[in-house]
Amino acid sequence: MRKGPVGKVTNHVTMNHIGRKEADMKILVIGRGGREHALAAALAASEQCTQLFCAPGNPGMARLGTIVPVGDSDVEAMTAFAVQEGIGLAVIGPESALAAGMADALTEAGIRVFGPTQAAAQVESSKDFAKRIMEKYHIPTAAYRTFDTVEAARAWVKEQGAPIVIKEDGLKAGKGVTVAMDLDTALEALDAAFAQEGGRVVIEEYLEGFEYSLIALVHEGLVVPLETAQDHKRVGDGDTGPNTGGMGSYSPVRRITPEILEETMKTVMEPMAQALVQEGVPFTGFLYGGLMLTKDGIKVIEFNARFGDPEAEVILPRLKSDFVDAILSVMDGQPVQLQWTPKTCHGVVLASEGYPAGSTKGALIEIGDTDASIFHMGTRSTDQGLKTDGGRVLMVVTLEDTLEQAFEHTYREAEKIGCDKLFYRTDIGRKDMA
Template structure:
């Protein structure tokens, strides 16, 4: 098989790396990819948003399967274009991807089909939003409606913070905002391969969304992840699948928008059971770097089985993984371009590139999140120790990282 991976970040790096391991795959192409992927497959100089050019490439090069990484491309309708041409692609249609590209759309579906989540209201003007805020308790969550690359969410622990978030949001023309009940509990990520009502859950991970240690600072696209999560046992996983994933998939199918691809559930384990924080329409990043290295089953075979609605059984490496993101100095406010990176050749960890480039034979930063350093361990502590030992050997003046990935179990909420 010839497989095409669409995207250029750490998620796509690990998707391509995993695809290459498949006994079914003869060639891997990545569009556009990044310099860290050059030894995995052929980098294709087509930007991910150029969906017509990508479809033409897939046709001309007899691509057997395309796997889509970024949510922005799904929202543009890449799956619709590929399927119109009879090309096999793993990802949701433009309409189904609205479960991520519109917070309001997702919330309405959850309410309609009884998927447990926090109460909410959606607003398209500041005055009405402020009036509603006056009736609510603090803390409260402010979410901008559209795609925000894992950002655009404020967990406000004061009314002043909530007002500021609303004012910033409504500075953007035609913006909508979801004001949502704050859910207290233990947060985790569940990602499943889905097709209509078929759902194959992967192992659980826990992301660290805030920029700094102890869950301080602004929300980011994710600063690190670990897997498995011992607190989330099989009973909780089954509850999540039965109460959240399956009803959402069944509802979408009933509404004529069946979901195919990676269904991501951000879930909170509360005192009253599991509740949905959000849905994403793609594999998480850095969740991909924490989860996929543990998958022992042929990844491409699993995708093909799901596409054909066949039963599939997954086998997992019992070791822990810890993935730590190294990000540009001022991320998420800004990113650093062109800062030199030195990576020793004898690292014990795996290195997945998120935002890098090569200029004048020099590896450099080229984005907000730059590298994802992933280590295995027979214990969580061992995996953490290996990852941080290697991170401290990587040299770059313009990068920072959290020192507590894998230490987060449940920080005191007032520290957020």
């Protein structure tokens, strides 16, 4: 990428909210990535938000609210801060915080929380748990088997052959999944998974089709869908290379018609929310459906217990309704009719050299004069300027009338980011173009 002149790191997201201010409210966003930056922007734009806190936050979020130096999985310290500050609403971003029981602790301390309990978060923290729920309640997904020993897993994979999908159980930050197109790759993935302490894998049949994400605001049996998006998980153009936390996304997905969306709600999202109620682990928060439109209909690839990243960065800028109003209404059990701009939001992730196997930290970033929204994913501020501090570093996002226009706009703006240690995919959204 070519280098541009040094510019201020800004967030250009503009949202025309229509909510009504009912009471002063201090809001806490827990997390430090691009998803949390997008959540912070949407929450700060609400008429109800009088003060925003971001823990631990990032340099982009510092322009929206007060940074709180508490780790996003430090349950005790986070709870103490929320109680001391009188937080009216806490919104939890990362899956690690949910799996650590952050929502449970905050709720017990009297803080209103939009995020699932540790038990309900098992829809993401345990792939085996999610698959067992789907099987029991007839939610369409790939056929699977779970294994606790490498010997049994290897024997079954050899019997099934390739292509086949190997998923490490537990939280893997969007990674830990190998789509093995040959037997050697599958066996290598199994060896790597079981080399870790507590190794366990879910092995699934290989599905082909068109992928999309649907995220909903959920409280027990109430499910309010947001707009569709498509994530691009593989590191390279043409969906090549290993899985990542996501290399870019766009919203809405043109191929997902209102009829397909309605079917997704009836066969996947609503049944899953109701199943969790039946199982005694009701869900409150962002329920993420990673889905595939196959020749045999809609199939679930995975469920996540939080907003997607990089989906949040392209869905939330399209929301015209007041985000805080929507969350509170859902938590009160009231259905919500959300208003959206018809425009397309498109974004590309700028990742650190070596990602996803590793990352290059400490490289100086120069941001040119851009009219894009710049969401921070893995950055830190230093005396020398903004530097890389993670695998996925920035996300460049634009909003235009069409996907084609947004595609061109985003990549023009991405060229203005100066850093010789960053790279990005050049085909985000192309599969959904005419």
